Amino acid sequence: MKHTISWQLAVLLLFLAVFSSCTPGETRRISIILTTDLHGVILPWDYTENKPLKASLASTASYLREVRKESDAVILLDNGDNLQGQPAVYYYNFIDTVSPHLMAEVFNWLGYDASTVGNHDIEAGHSVYDRLAQEYKFPLLAANAVSVKTGEPYFRPCAFIVKENVKIAVLGLVTPAIPTWLPPELYSGMEFRDMVETARIWMPEILKQNPDIVIGLFHSGWNTENEEYKLEDSLNENGSASVAWKVPGFDVIFCGHDHRPANEKFVNSVGDTLLILNGGSRSELVAQADITLSAGKQNGKRIRSIAGRLIEMNGFAPDDEFTKKFESHDRTVREYVDRIIGTSSATISSRDSYFGPSSFTGMIHSVQLEITGADISFAAPLSFDVKIDKGPIRVGDMFKLYRYENMLYTMSMSGEEIKNYLEFSYSGWISTMKGPDDLLLKYRLDNEGKLLLNNGRAWLANPSYNFDSGAGINYTVDVSKPEGSRIYITSLANGQPFNMERSYRVAVNSYRGNGGGGHLTRGAGIKHEELRSRLISSTDRDLRYYILKSIEKKKTLEPDPLNNWKFIPEKWVKIRIPQEYLLLFATTK
Numbered sequence: 080m081k082h083t084i085s086w087q088l089a090v091l092l093l094f095l096a097v098f099s100s101c102t103p104g105e106t107r108r109i110s111i112i113l114t115t116d117l118h119g120v121i122l123p124w125d126y127t128e129n130k131p132l133k134a135s136l137a138s139t140a141s142y143l144r145e146v147r148k149e150s151d152a153v154i155l156l157d158n159g160d161n162l163q164g165q166p167a168v169y170y171y172n173f174i175d176t177v178s179p180h181l182m183a184e185v186f187n188w189l190g191y192d193a194s195t196v197g198n199h200d201i202e203a204g205h206s207v208y209d210r211l212a213q214e215y216k217f218p219l220l221a222a223n224a225v226s227v228k229t230g231e232p233y234f235r236p237c238a239f240i241v242k243e244n245v246k247i248a249v250l251g252l253v254t255p256a257i258p259t260w261l262p263p264e265l266y267s268g269m270e271f272r273d274m275v276e277t278a279r280i281w282m283p284e285i286l287k288q289n290p291d292i293v294i295g296l297f298h299s300g301w302n303t304e305n306e307e308y309k310l311e312d313s314l315n316e317n318g319s320a321s322v323a324w325k326v327p328g329f330d331v332i333f334c335g336h337d338h339r340p341a342n343e344k345f346v347n348s349v350g351d352t353l354l355i356l357n358g359g360s361r362s363e364l365v366a367q368a369d370i371t372l373s374a375g376k377q378n379g380k381r382i383r384s385i386a387g388r389l390i391e392m393n394g395f396a397p398d399d400e401f402t403k404k405f406e407s408h409d410r411t412v413r414e415y416v417d418r419i420i421g422t423s424s425a426t427i428s429s430r431d432s433y434f435g436p437s438s439f440t441g442m443i444h445s446v447q448l449e450i451t452g453a454d455i456s457f458a459a460p461l462s463f464d465v466k467i468d469k470g471p472i473r474v475g476d477m478f479k480l481y482r483y484e485n486m487l488y489t490m491s492m493s494g495e496e497i498k499n500y501l502e503f504s505y506s507g508w509i510s511t512m513k514g515p516d517d518l519l520l521k522y523r524l525d526n527e528g529k530l531l532l533n534n535g536r537a538w539l540a541n542p543s544y545n546f547d548s549g550a551g552i553n554y555t556v557d558v559s560k561p562e563g564s565r566i567y568i569t570s571l572a573n574g575q576p577f578n579m580e581r582s583y584r585v586a587v588n589s590y591r592g593n594g595g596g597g598h599l600t601r602g603a604g605i606k607h608e609e610l611r612s613r614l615i616s617s618t619d620r621d622l623r624y625y626i627l628k629s630i631e632k633k634k635t636l637e638p639d640p641l642n643n644w645k646f647i648p649e650k651w652v653k654i655r656i657p658q659e660y661l662l663l664f665a666t667t668k
Contacts, residue, residue: 107245108151108371109243109369109370110150110153110368111247112366113157113158113366113368114155114156114358114362115357117161119162119164119167120136120164121136123138126167128479129473139365139395140397141398156191156192156194156294157186158297160198162211163199163203164482166416167412192240193217193238195296196220197253201253203484217238220238220251223271226268234251237285245291248293250278252296259316259593260594262592273315279326292372295322300335300337300339301317301357302317303320309321309324309348319332319355320345323353323355325348327347331353332356342388362392366388367390420472420477421634425637429462431640441640448550448586450586451586455497455583455584456550457550457586459546461481462482483621485589485621487586488617490587497552497568497585499602500602501549505566506562507541508546509565510558512651519646519652520659522662524540545596553571553644554568554569555567556645556647558652559648593610
């Protein structure tokens with residue numbers, strides 16, 4: 080992306096043009112609205128589960144109408160991760176690439192003022208996010224996503240918004256951990272720099288323009304549970320707290336990425352107080368900063384008060400004008416996801432995947448081995464609790480089975496690395512049992528070490544997408560043994576001996592193959608910089624596409640667990656499974 084003039088000069092020209100005719104006004108109430116991590120939840124319909132949604136961006140449209148009547152001015156911002164999740168965005172990412180993108184049509188209609196790019200937006204690839212950067216009628220931000228060739232930001236670094244004689248500066252930053260998850264082809268020509276380092280570069284440039292409000296729009300999580308954010312930790316995935324602490328000048332920081340709602344005041348290293356807001360995900364919440372400003376400056380600032388709110392969107396009906404405007408898009412996407420691609424002879428559920436071999440992960444393993452011709456496959460239940468019913472299989476069901484647009488890698492690993500990979504995976508999944516009364520799985524615990532329950536249901540300690548099992552090998556997992564010594568691989572699936580020193584071809588998704596989850600690096604012990612040299616081949620399209628094509632070709636899906644591994648001692652596990660099913664799913668099966 081080329082820039083014809085420096086950002087500093089562009090900013091100066093903007094303010095000279097705008098403020099040459101402006102005069103100070105009266106006290107102003109500015110409302111800054113944030114959406115974040117929408118993951119394609121635009122219209123009030125779940126195209127994957129084929130049912131209405133209680134909250135969507137259509138609900139946000141209704142709320143915006145109300146706020147715009149009450150405030151002197153509304154600034155509408157988004158914090159990224161919009162281009163992956165629901166089939167509605169997948170369709171306009173990869174199926175219909177000629178029509179204007181639905182995301183651009185919607186955001187432009189709602190009147191967004193700026194958006195920061197998210198890691199799942201980068202995951203869509205250059206052809207998608209470069210196109211959207213052109214279609215958006217507002218700037219797409221990421222100051223720390225830098226062009227390798229020019230050293231300048233690939234996207235816009237910041238936005239300057241002027242409404243009601245109020246000057247608002249918005250600095251965009253994205254999590255710099257993208258290279259640990261995504262193939263380099265998806266962000267070719269870019270590098271992702273440290274958030275703190277970048278904010279320190281741009282804050283003086285922003286303050287030179289004398290803005291009334293300075294906003295951080297960070298696609299990065301907020302975490303102050305310990306004080307590690309005060310340390311010098313380069314390339315921190317969730318670095319919002321580090322920036323807030325180390326880089327004075329912000330009045331409000333909007334966070335995202337980690338889907339954890341936040342509304343709190345934070346005191347930085349120089350004693351200034353700023354507002355921290357995170358609107359969660361999937362249109363369920365809107366984060367709002369209400370700022371009152373005086374007509375003139377007092378002690379160098381116009382801000383008199385700042386207050387934060389998190390507003391639930393399920394209390395707002397979808398906006399009629401919004402839904403009518405995009406009803407043709409709705410019809411198009413429904414036709415796409417409702418297309419039948421085959422038939423399943425049985426119902427398959429991700430629930431079984433936590434307790435042993437399942438039809439759900441077995442299907443993924445089988446397709447991965449079939450496509451790659453690999454010796455061994457690693458795969459996880461990417462959705463915590465979904466099922467595909469017996470009978471017709473729709474395109475939409477593929478988004479249940481495989482949530483992400485991961486490509487499929489074939490990599491080279493030694494037998495010892497494969498064993499260590501599995502040890503690492505199960506260590507995040509399984510507790511060490513001393514008898515049948517002990518918990519099998521690892522759960523979230525409270526400060527007293529007791530199960531953390533929500534409406535009587537427990538939560539797994541770690542995301543389900545990191546619970547990799549293996550196929551192509553036969554093995555046991557001894558839950559009575561400590562972490563690191565539980566896995567015993569008896570043979571390859573064809574009965575041949577498994578050799579710890581031999582090199583094997585292994586099928587993994589691209590997230591895992593680039594270091595995501597730490598299975599290959601912290602688990603198998605492969606250096607991150609060595610991962611690319613282990614790559615034998617990669618698919619051109621996402622794995623979901625190949626699973627869909629495999630079902631279309633076979634016409635009938637007969638899902639069966641591969642039954643190539645098991646927990647031992649079996650007597651203990653047999654007692655635990657019904658009880659822990661009940662803990663997780665409020666049912667024994």
